[in-house]
Amino acid sequence: NGLLGEVWDDEMSSSMLGTRMKKVVQNYQAMNKYGVELSGPGGVSGTPKLSGPELLCQLKDKVEVATLTPDLQPFSLLPWATQLPPQQLTSDLGPYKSCAVVSSAGSLRYSGLGKEIDSHEAVLRFNAAPTTGYEKDVGSKTTIRLINSQVMASDDHRFLSSSLYSSGVLVAWDPAPFSADLTKWFNRTDYPIFTQYQRYRRLHPLQPFYILHPRFEWQIWQRIQDNMAEPIQKNPPSSGMLGTVLMMSLCEVVHVYEFLPSRRKTELCHYYQRFYDAACTLGAYHPLLYEKNLVKRMNQGSDRDIYTNGRVTLPGFRKLNC
Template sequence: MKPNLKQWKQLMLFGICAWGLLFLVIFIYFADNNSVEPVPSAFSYIEDKKLPPIQGKQRVIMGALQDPSLSYAIDEGILNSFKSGPGSLKTIADVENYFESEDEFIMSKKKKATVYRDSNQSARYRQSSHSRQRKTRRNVRRAKQQMLEESDEWNGFSSTMSKSFLQKLWKGNVSSKMLTPRLQKARREYLRANKLGVSFSGKQNSRKLSAQELLCILKKRAHVRTLDGKEAPFSNLGWEKYFPHIPLNKLYPQGFSTCAVVSSAGAILNSSLGAEIDSHDAVLRFNSAPTHNYEKDVGNKTTMRIINSQILTNPSHHFSDSSLYKDVTLVAWDPSPYYADLHMWYHKPDYNFFPPYEHHRKKNPNQPFYILHPKFTWELWKIIQENSNEKIQPNPPSSGFIGILIMMSLCEKVHVYEYIPSYRQTDLCHYHEQYYDAACTLGAYHPLLYEKMLIQRINQGTEDNLLRKGKVTLPGFSTLHCPINDHIT
């Protein structure tokens, strides 16, 4: 019995060893397979875009690199293509390679060390394999982008503005037909609703005006006008004592040499434009856009702030006690009926901002705080409509367009940042908020698309500044020499 028992123990030991070796082989096999990086799914790019930006020093925006060590190389690669000066838009075909292959660039950087450790034959094999993977992913992304742009359910989390559309916007050659179905539908809805009773009796210019002709029209008609309390119903209510006695266009009698208009767009993040912005004599900002923690990109100086009526009425903005609205010139506005019926507007504004305005003026009588006259904002709308080939939304222009025209009346030269987006274009609405929507760039309520095309037409800056900085340079009205009796048809 003992010899049989000994043999049985030996067989058991041998079986255990065999099972252990088999388990080890299986483990190594699956471990090697898992080490291969999987090809991303068709929606992985969208899912990455949904990550909210981190506010403050480590903020990340949609479409931006998340590895600081790689950002410099990519930025330099695209920016070098814009250094050819005038006519550089011809090189945009090369730029598309940057936009379409950003993910592949990051992947190749991660794998480069492994390639160098292998032999030349292995390196060639890996490069060939990576090339096939890149081609597959590029095709997936293109199909996905087409699917998104053709879908009414498209939600704007990815980079919804196609690169070809952005290029056309830089050239001022876009129309509403190039918008996504979602934005086209929004435009049609606003045209149909016509909440403010717009009845445009003017006519569109029969030919495309030159930049100088457009500038002279703006100078002639875009006179900044604010409420002064001399018109009813404000005159009957004793409001003349609340409005500043010095008109806004005479507040700075010496004017300014250079001014900056700083858009709140998410594209201004990671721009490092702060020092350049602060170098101007005056700086205009919008609504609740902060500077704290964003100085590197947007600067710190604020001379004037344009605020819509929601800022005064929404408690979340803390208008009465926030430092954003102190020690600066404030200019508020609210959409009114098209015919600027002040009685109707006062009793039924879009947001009832008159009580908080009155309260603020009683508390801070020495702070320059103006309310734009509705006739001024609607005159700007008429100019945009007259110089557009399509019907524009029957709603007032955006705060951005209003602010640009105000600064053109106060400054000899105006530099506008990221109103027309640079190559950093993103659907992040505002650099200080976690909200994504292409309408913030191309317009839904406001006729933003048409505003930006008009501004692009009068831009006197270089193509390089537009592509790199989103910077438009405009002359102040005081520097323009226009014919006295100009008749344009």
């Protein structure tokens, strides 16, 4: 592989980060805002290293892609519960043949991947990531947009009025208590996801809009921790990881773009903003470093695909024989 530059090493650890970032990560590793309770072999060195296919089957078996429905307490007791979709996202959408998950990484800039991304049957994008003006690099199709509660709540994103959010299917999430207890979460969300959801639904009643069940984020977190040799940040996985697993449940094959950085690797945080911070690619709050280790191990594509196109290939869950 001498001609190939460095691609993501699946054993990246916080010890490989620079001093400043190492401190930030260590602080988050020590903090436990969401009441994470460690169980099983997680974080203990000597954890058996599973193969890619074994990891894929674990993910399929142990992670349930669930969304909130009006029958769930405490929502069932509230008048606005009728605004929630009556069915699960997974029963309403897909199955799709081939899907693209478009990370918002700065390395998408000048990638020329737009046509390839748009050739997929379904395309997932994140948060405030635009397509207008960036079509050549990121394409223009948006089937699903996964947004966090911070974007929904912040004034600068103009969530309620910006046309960015008004096409495709919206899926929202918020960092919830580790217990995934809906009442506890409802009483203490990180950002006001439910008030913003109600407002948005009143303005755009016809647009499909789901909210992820908090079990989903923590089940994925557990898969990451159980397969790492060191303690990871006790915070939910990044939108990138959540969206990747979400699409694995809807698609036959999932291509993830610039989650594992290509030869265009850059400290530019997002392709659409002039802001530089290595933490965007390596993680600080989110256990992003470890998410990438796991995705590298599950990748069924080649290192060259990562290096030249920033492309990872993952099988959909339906296709897996576990």
